[in-house]
Amino acid sequence: MSKYITIKDIANELGISKSTVSRALSGDSSNVKAETMQLITETARRMGYHRNEMAVSLRKQSSHNIGIIIPEIVTTFYMTFISHAQALLRKQGYNVLIATSDENYVQERENMEMMEHCMVDGLLISVCNKEHNADIFRRIVSRGIPVVLFDRTVEDVDASQVRHDDYIMSFFMVEQLIRSGSRNIVHIPGPSHIRNGYERLRGYRDALEKFHISFNPDLVLASALSAEEGCQVMSDFMDKGIKFDTVFGFTETSLIGAKNLIQKRGLRIPEDVRVCCMSGTALCTLVHPTITAVEQPVEQMAEEACRLLMEHIADSGKKAEDVVLRGDIKERESTAVTKDSATIK
Structure with missing residues (x-):
């Protein structure tokens, strides 16, 4: 017996034509007697027949x-x-x-x-x-x-x-950070091949410009998506000894990796370093301290x-x-x- 039960298998089991089985399984009661339709339906169920949806799709487009x-x-x-x-x-x-x-x-x-x-x-x-x-x-x-x-x-x-609206929400987030005291804001960007990454970086830069804070390329780290990548780029950055007071992440996963590294290095959040991100979800509420984030609808x-x-x-x-x-x-x-x-x- 074939891997999938077909109309031909049911027809051979009952010794009737494939066309009769096909009409019965499609509900054509006008051309198939009621007792024959019931027999075919019960046999199909017993044998484990399932309609070939791909074939139906081809017919129905x-x-x-x-x-x-x-x-x-x-x-x-x-x-x-x-x-x-x-x-x-x-x-x-x-x-x-x-x-x-x-x-x-x-x-x-x-x-x-x-x-x-x-x-x-x-x-x-x-x-x-x-x-x-x-x-x-x-x-x-x-x-x-x-x-x-x-x-x-x-x-x-x-x-x-x-x-x-990644640009405007990134802008608003960085603007809010600056208004509440941040000056040396590190950005962990997304990869350049993701449109959101470009828009969020643009919002970051324009918010700095609004407050006449010079853009420092040393504060824009290598791109990161995963927690492991976020930890690595943060470690590489901190090894350089560059002054910073805030970290703004492209996404929560990379930011959480960076946050863990910061805490392992003995810095306090938010007393020594403040952290936040775009694309926050429930994950941001499950860590300590909980993370400020832009949440998408x-x-x-x-x-x-x-x-x-x-x-x-x-x-x-x-x-x-x-x-x-x-x-x-x-x-x-x-x-x-x-x-x-x-x-x-």
Whole structure:
């Protein structure tokens, strides 16, 4: 017997034609007697038959599957997005296929090709690299597969996007730090191949300029995403003996790595060094001291991304939209102004 039970297997079991089995399993009661339909249905269930959804998709030109591709699963941000998006899509009658790229553009490309082969009706993608895979993004869009980019996006692809206003929230965070006393602010940036990284660095620099604080390239460290990378770049920086009073991270994972290193070196947070980051999640509340962070409206992002995807599926001629959402600064213990901190009056 074959690995998967087929209509042919059921027909051979019962000694009837494949066409009769096919009509019965599709519910064609007008051409199949009731007792025959019941016998076929019971036999199919007993033998473990499952309908070939791929074949059905080919006939109907719709799989009722939506693909979601994310760059990592370390933080709760993407898991929250997936959970909320999946609930919304299921209400619309769609199943969800999920793939993670693990911050690897080759794996990201393979994920997109896999989703193509599965003939998904649409894609929600947060990219791990805005440079290497632009060609396949364009190819998928040109084939008429609706794509909505979220969080990490690509600028030169004709697809709808839902993103966080990284520039303005980075600017606001650094502005708030300066107003409360920070002067020598270290920035742990994201990689240059992530659009968010550029926008957050730009906000950092413009906030310094607003307060006439000279930009010091020595205070912008090597890029980091993981806690291990954050720890390493912070260690390399502190070994140089450069004066600093604050650390502003691209994301919470790299910032937590840097924070741990700072504390191991004997410095107190926030008395000696203040720390904060963008892209904060519940992780920021599970460490000591708790970390001040810009939190993105992840559920709203999922809602907007699903709305746009459904609209593109319903109307292939719909023009791409760029939806920009505003986050919130959550002030916590890591940036508290203490009696040891100098404050600008």
